[in-house]
Amino acid sequence: MVLRWLIAVLVMELLFALASSQKRPSHYPDHPPLKQYPERPITPDYYPPATGVKPNYHNPYASSYKPVPVEYPTPQKKYCPNIGGLESRCRPAKDCAVWYDAVRATPGTACILGNGKGHGLCCPDIPINGRYQAPFKKPNPCDEGIALDPHVEHIDLVAVNEAALAGQSQMESMIATEKRLTQKNIVVRKGSGSFTHSWVFFHSTADSVKISNSSLYGVFAVMQLSRRYRIKPEQIECVANRFRLRDTILFDTCPIHPNCDERTLASPFRTMNGSCNNAHPPGHTPWGLPKTQYQRALAPAYADGVWMPRLAKDGSQLPPPRLLSLSVIRDIDVPSDSDSTFVMQYGQFIDHDMLETMESKSADGLPVPCCTDEGNFLSEEDLSHGKCIPIEIPKDDPFYSKFRQRCMQFARSAPSCRTDGRLGHVEQMNQNTHFLDLSGLYGSDDKVAAELRTFEKGTLKVLRRPRHGYHHGMDLHPPDNDTDVDCALSRAVTGIDPPEEVKCFRAGDNRINVTPYMVASQTVFLREHNGVADLLATLNPHWDDERLYQEARRILIAQMQHITYNEFLPIVIGRAKMQQLGLLPLQHGFSRDYDENVNPSILNEFAAAAFRFGHSLVPGRQDLINQRRVKERDILLRQHFFKTQETYTPGNLDKFLIGLATVPGQRVDNFFTEELTNHLFEEEGKGFGMDLVSLNIQRGRDHGLPGYNAYRVLCGLPRAEEFHDLLDVFPPRIVEKFEFLYSSVDDIDLFIAGVSERPVPGALVGPTFQCIIADQFLRLKRGDRFFYDLIGQTGSFTEEQLNEIRKTSYSRLVCDNSHVKSIQPLFFKAESELNPVMDCESFESIPRMNLYPWKEADTGASVWNTAEDGVKWSPNCDFEGYNIGSPLRVIDGGQCGRKCIDTRGCNAFWSKDGWCSLKDIPKGLRETKSENSICGFLPWQL
Numbered sequence: 001m002v003l004r005w006l007i008a009v010l011v012m013e014l015l016f017a018l019a020s021s022q023k024r025p026s027h028y029p030d031h032p033p034l035k036q037y038p039e040r041p042i043t044p045d046y047y048p049p050a051t052g053v054k055p056n057y058h059n060p061y062a063s064s065y066k067p068v069p070v071e072y073p074t075p076q077k078k079y080c081p082n083i084g085g086l087e088s089r090c091r092p093a094k095d096c097a098v099w100y101d102a103v104r105a106t107p108g109t110a111c112i113l114g115n116g117k118g119h120g121l122c123c124p125d126i127p128i129n130g131r132y133q134a135p136f137k138k139p140n141p142c143d144e145g146i147a148l149d150p151h152v153e154h155i156d157l158v159a160v161n162e163a164a165l166a167g168q169s170q171m172e173s174m175i176a177t178e179k180r181l182t183q184k185n186i187v188v189r190k191g192s193g194s195f196t197h198s199w200v201f202f203h204s205t206a207d208s209v210k211i212s213n214s215s216l217y218g219v220f221a222v223m224q225l226s227r228r229y230r231i232k233p234e235q236i237e238c239v240a241n242r243f244r245l246r247d248t249i250l251f252d253t254c255p256i257h258p259n260c261d262e263r264t265l266a267s268p269f270r271t272m273n274g275s276c277n278n279a280h281p282p283g284h285t286p287w288g289l290p291k292t293q294y295q296r297a298l299a300p301a302y303a304d305g306v307w308m309p310r311l312a313k314d315g316s317q318l319p320p321p322r323l324l325s326l327s328v329i330r331d332i333d334v335p336s337d338s339d340s341t342f343v344m345q346y347g348q349f350i351d352h353d354m355l356e357t358m359e360s361k362s363a364d365g366l367p368v369p370c371c372t373d374e375g376n377f378l379s380e381e382d383l384s385h386g387k388c389i390p391i392e393i394p395k396d397d398p399f400y401s402k403f404r405q406r407c408m409q410f411a412r413s414a415p416s417c418r419t420d421g422r423l424g425h426v427e428q429m430n431q432n433t434h435f436l437d438l439s440g441l442y443g444s445d446d447k448v449a450a451e452l453r454t455f456e457k458g459t460l461k462v463l464r465r466p467r468h469g470y471h472h473g474m475d476l477h478p479p480d481n482d483t484d485v486d487c488a489l490s491r492a493v494t495g496i497d498p499p500e501e502v503k504c505f506r507a508g509d510n511r512i513n514v515t516p517y518m519v520a521s522q523t524v525f526l527r528e529h530n531g532v533a534d535l536l537a538t539l540n541p542h543w544d545d546e547r548l549y550q551e552a553r554r555i556l557i558a559q560m561q562h563i564t565y566n567e568f569l570p571i572v573i574g575r576a577k578m579q580q581l582g583l584l585p586l587q588h589g590f591s592r593d594y595d596e597n598v599n600p601s602i603l604n605e606f607a608a609a610a611f612r613f614g615h616s617l618v619p620g621r622q623d624l625i626n627q628r629r630v631k632e633r634d635i636l637l638r639q640h641f642f643k644t645q646e647t648y649t650p651g652n653l654d655k656f657l658i659g660l661a662t663v664p665g666q667r668v669d670n671f672f673t674e675e676l677t678n679h680l681f682e683e684e685g686k687g688f689g690m691d692l693v694s695l696n697i698q699r700g701r702d703h704g705l706p707g708y709n710a711y712r713v714l715c716g717l718p719r720a721e722e723f724h725d726l727l728d729v730f731p732p733r734i735v736e737k738f739e740f741l742y743s744s745v746d747d748i749d750l751f752i753a754g755v756s757e758r759p760v761p762g763a764l765v766g767p768t769f770q771c772i773i774a775d776q777f778l779r780l781k782r783g784d785r786f787f788y789d790l791i792g793q794t795g796s797f798t799e800e801q802l803n804e805i806r807k808t809s810y811s812r813l814v815c816d817n818s819h820v821k822s823i824q825p826l827f828f829k830a831e832s833e834l835n836p837v838m839d840c841e842s843f844e845s846i847p848r849m850n851l852y853p854w855k856e857a858d859t860g861a862s863v864w865n866t867a868e869d870g871v872k873w874s875p876n877c878d879f880e881g882y883n884i885g886s887p888l889r890v891i892d893g894g895q896c897g898r899k900c901i902d903t904r905g906c907n908a909f910w911s912k913d914g915w916c917s918l919k920d921i922p923k924g925l926r927e928t929k930s931e932n933s934i935c936g937f938l939p940w941q942l
C-alpha cells in the first residue's frame, strides 16, 4: 500500500510538472516571423480615413466654449413628431434614455416640458418587454452523450480518496516550493507593476486565501484521479462529478452555508453578503454569495479537463497573448459621436460591484512570483507550485524589448469551492457579492460593512474636508489606514513632497483607488447615501441608526439599478436586445419576474471576457474640466493608477465629473490606449508597465473559456467553419490577422474576438458580447428578489416610492452631491443640442427624487419645539451647513433654510414675524408639514 502510494506521488509530481511546463517559454511553439506586428501608432488623433469625415461630436472643451443656444419650439398642444411610427410626447430626457438613438435620428425632438420651464425630449412610451425568455441553459458536460471508457466506470470512492491523499502530498510539495522561493528571495517586489496588479488590484482577504488554498485539495485530487486512470479530458467532469466532496476525506475543505432562516427571508433589507437575496431551497448552496464560484454559459475547455489552460485544436500551444495584442490592437482615438466617457466609468463602477476575482496567493497569503524582477522566466523548479502561467513577451517586442522584458507576471485565478459540492473541474472565485447591490460601496460582508459605518444616523464614514464643515458635497471616502499602499504622488510627478494627508480611500472594494475618475464617480454615491440618510432622519426622527442605514442603502441600490437598466444598458446592449429579454425598465407599475430558479451569479465568460469590453473605452488621459466647460488640464493614466492625490484638491472632484460628462467616449473596437497596453500599473521611473490586453486573453485561458466559435453558436450566429466565415461580423483586416495568428478558427480567444466584432446597430458591443452581457443582466434582474421594481417581495417599495426612484438619473446624483452647477440631463450622452447643459436647479429637466413617500405615519406633535416667541422648530433640524436650533430670535432667511437659500427653485425657508416659512411653496405642496414651521422636515424636492 505504502509503495503504491509513493509511486503515485512520484508519478503525480512528474505529471504535475508536465502540466505546469506549458508555462515556460521553451514550450511555446515557434511563432510567426517576428515582424508581423507594426509598431502601434500612439498619436491620439485619428479620423477614419475611409470617409475622411471628422466625427460630428461637439468637443467643447477643446476650444473656448460657449454653450450652444438650443432652439426649442414654442410649446404647442401637440408638437412631438412620431418616432419609428410611434406617437411620442415631451418628457424629461432621462425618460427618453432608452430611445436616445431614435430621438437623435428624428428631427424636431427637442421640446419644452409641460410646465414651460424645462427642456425635455420627445420620445414614445418605453416599449413593452418581450415575453419571458430563459437565460442560457446550465451546461452539463455529461448531458452531451459522452460515453465513459469502461475502465473509468469502475472508479469508486476508495480510488477517489487515494487520489485525494496523493493530492495532499502534492499540496505539501507546492507549499515547499513557495517557501523555497521566499528563501531565495524570489518575491513580487513591493512597488513594482506586478505587485500593484497581484496585490493592490487583486486584493484578497485572509478568508478568501484560506478558502481558495483549501479548495486546491479537491483540484489536486481530481488531477491525480485523471492521471492515474488516464481519464480523457472530456470525461473527467462526468467521472469526478459523481462524487460529493463531503463523502470523501476532503469533506472539511469547503465551508458549509447555512439555510435561509425565516427572519432573514422576512427582512425588507438585503443581507450584506447577499445570502437569501435569491431564496434557495434548504440544503442547496446559496447563489451569489461572496467567495463563491462564477457560473458558466458553456462548459470549460481545460486542456486536461481539470485546470490546464486550453490548447489549440491541433494540440499545440495557442499564440502568446502578447503576440495577439501586438498584432491586433492599436492605440487610435476614435471618439463616439454620441456617448460620454462616463459609459466607460460607470461600467467599471458596476464591475467592481458585481465581481472581484480572487487571484492565487501563496499559502501565507502573499503574491506568487511568476517572473524574475528583471522580467525573465523563472526556472522550472521555481515555477513548480503551478499557480503561474506567465506571459511570454516576444524577443523583438517593439516596446518591451527596449526594457529587456521577456516575461510578464501572471498568477492564475484561485480555485473556488464548487457550488454543487462535488468534485470536478476548476471553477474560479468571486470575492464580492455577485448581485448588483452596491457592494463596491458598502462591502460584501458584515465586517467590512461595519468598518465603513459611523453607526450614527445611518451614515457612512467620510473624510470631511476642512473648512467645509457639514456638507456632503465635499466629503470624500474615509482614508484606508490599514494599507501600506502609497496613494500619494511622488515629488517627481508633482514637484512637491507627497502631502501627508493623502491616503488611499477605504470603500467596499479597494479598486476604488484605481484612477481619479473611479474615485469621483463612486464618491457621488457615498455622498448620496449620507444625504438620503440625513433626510430620512428628518422625515422619521424615530428611526434608529440601523433603520436609517438600511433604508438609505435600499434606496441607493434601487437608484443604481435604475440607472443601470435605464441609462447604461440601453447604450451597451441596445434597446432591441433589452426588449427581447424583458430588461427594459418599466415606466410605471411593478415587475413580477423574480424566479428563484434563475441563478444570479456572475458568468465566468462575463467576468473574464465580455464585461472587459470597457477596456477598449478607456481614455489614456483623464481631463479636469471646469464649470465653464473649459479644459484646465489632464492627467496621464500611467502616473495615476492607485494614486488618489488629485481628488484631494478642492474642486478637482467636480472637474473630473465634468470631464466624464464632457469628453466624448470611445467605441468598442480593437483600439486601446497604450496606457493600458504598455503602461498598466507602471512603476515610476521604469518606463513600462503591464499589458491589459495580454492579461485579459491569458485570463480567459486561465479560466478555461472555450474559443470564440463556441460562443458564436451559443449566441445564435452560425459556427464558422473557415476563417472567412467570420466576415459576417468582423472587418476583413481582423479576419486576416486571426487567420495568420491562429491555426484553427476554433482557437480564437473570446476576448480579442469580442472587442473586434462590429457593433450591433444600436449597441456598443458586437453580437457575441451583447448576448453574454444581456444574459448576465437578465440573471441579475430575475434572480434577485430585491430587484428594485419587483412587487410582492419583502423588500418591495410602494408604488409611490418606486415612482420617486424612477426619477433618478446620474446627472441628478452629480448635481446633488458635488459642486457641479450645471450638467446635461443624460450624463452618459455627450452634450449636444438634444442634451444641452442645464442648470442643476432645473428640476423639470433633471428631476429629483422626493423622499416624502418614505415618511412613516406621523408620530405626533411632540417632534416640534416651540421657542419663546412662538417660533416652532424641530429638534432634529440639522441641515447641511446649519443647525438652526440655537439662534431662534435672529432667524433670517439665510439661516433657516438650506445653503442655497437665494438660488432659484431652491426649497428654501424665509422668516417673517418670527415664523419661518417656505420661501416659495409650489402648487400642490401647500399641505406639507413644513409650512409655517422652521424645518419640521425638508422635502427632498419642491
Ligand code: HEM
Pocket (backbone or CB within 6 Å): 197, 201, 344, 345, 346, 347, 348, 351, 355, 356, 357, 358, 514, 515, 606, 607, 608, 611, 612, 613, 614, 615, 617, 618, 692, 695, 696, 699
Ligand atoms: C482605467 C481603467 C481600467 C483599468 C486600469 C482596469 C484594469 C483592470 C485590470 C488590471 C484587470 C485584471 C486583469 C487580469 O485579469 O489580470 C481588470 C479586470 C476587469 N476589468 Fe478593468 N480596468 C479598467 C476599466 C474597466 C472598465 C471600464 C470595465 C467595464 C466596463 C472593466 C471591466 C473589468 C472586468 C469585468 C474585469 C474582471 C475583474 C475581475 O475578474 O475581478 N474595466 N481591469
